[in-house]
Amino acid sequence: MKFTRRTLLKVTGLSAVAIAILPRMAFAARNSLRTVRTGVQPGNKTRLVIETASRPSYTISYPTNQLVITLANTSANTSLAPAMAAGTLVTAITQAQSGDKLQIIADLSRPINEIPRDNIMLLSPNGDNDYRLVIDFTGATGTATTAASATPAKTTKTTAGRKYVVVIDAGHGGKDPGCIGKGGTQEKTVVLSVAKKLKNQLDAAGFQTYLTRSNDTYLKLAQRAAIGEKKHADLFLSLHANANPSRAMQGFSIYTLSEKASDEEAAKLADAENAADKIDVSGFEQFDKDIRIALSSLQQHAVAEMSVEYANGVASAFKRAKIKQQPGPDVRHAPFAVLRSTVPGALLELGHLSNASEEKLLKSSAHQDKLVAAIVKSVKAYNFDV
Ligand SMILES: [Zn+2]
16 A cells, blocks of 8 residues: 555644654564454444554554554555445545554544543454454534444444453562562562552452562563563563662652653653662573564554553542552653553552551551552443544
8 A cells, every 4th residue: 555645635634633653672573464354333423443462552543534544563465355334424444554653544434423431442452353443433513414224233342251350460579579568578578569469459359460570589570561462461560569769758749651761750660660670580581572562553552541540540549548649640650661551551650668667557457458458449430442
């Protein structure tokens, strides 16, 4: 497919959803287009399904009488024949590759309005399907309705029956104790205890959970991230406890991944947490070879947006549970190695071991239960499909 005149003409007409394209990483692990299909849904909705090998990062724009989905870091599928159902608003589908971006251009028989977020679903793999971006839409109101033929609804398989997968990462472990309180409490011990409690509670709530470590072992940060990928996780939670030069500092803080830290403090924290990998432990070379993480797609809109959405949710849940918050914004951003994956997620600093009273709290079972209850609420409230 050519990406020349056709696209140039379109650019001025784009009313792209406001997005922040974050800087890219050096190497690109490509996503690829598998299938494109249309169908009719109840309510005379047109359904467009774009299936990709990895979790897609996308933007949607609305040139006149077209719907354009731009997939970041994705290769075209030149042998693809879109499966077109009768009775939809889509008259033709073409692909246009520009650099590492792939545009899926759906020509429409009539104008449409901007599609509400509720009608755009990102489904994780199940059974025969890979990742699917599912978009439902109707013609713009005020225009004549088409006499759609009674085509049977072509539904895609839904995620019904598949449990949402949450990977819980207890930070540090083994030779790496993490930070240590004045009373001798080690971060690796506290977060493992919280992680196990959290796993039990989330399992009971109907989620499929995995721990990156279930005992006092050392894992590299990339190995932890890779577990999220391998388990097709929908959410990745990395649990930590903090230390501050000021022993008076208290409270939780929540972080998501970005290449630039949101503030100096976040930058220092990412440096400290990333330093775990500098502890030299041999024996993981083989594992490292197996790690294939789509580094650049995590930079993209969808994953970043979902991560921030979750992070805001867990910050609210902590505040509602009256857990003390470190002064500052609800969610900060920094380049945490453990969050480098295509899985949305956050790094939770549960409190300060450097503060004597919070050290006591963090090792108490009652306070750990309180933290876990708040995290469970945040996971239940998180919108996994969008
Ligand atoms: Zn830590």
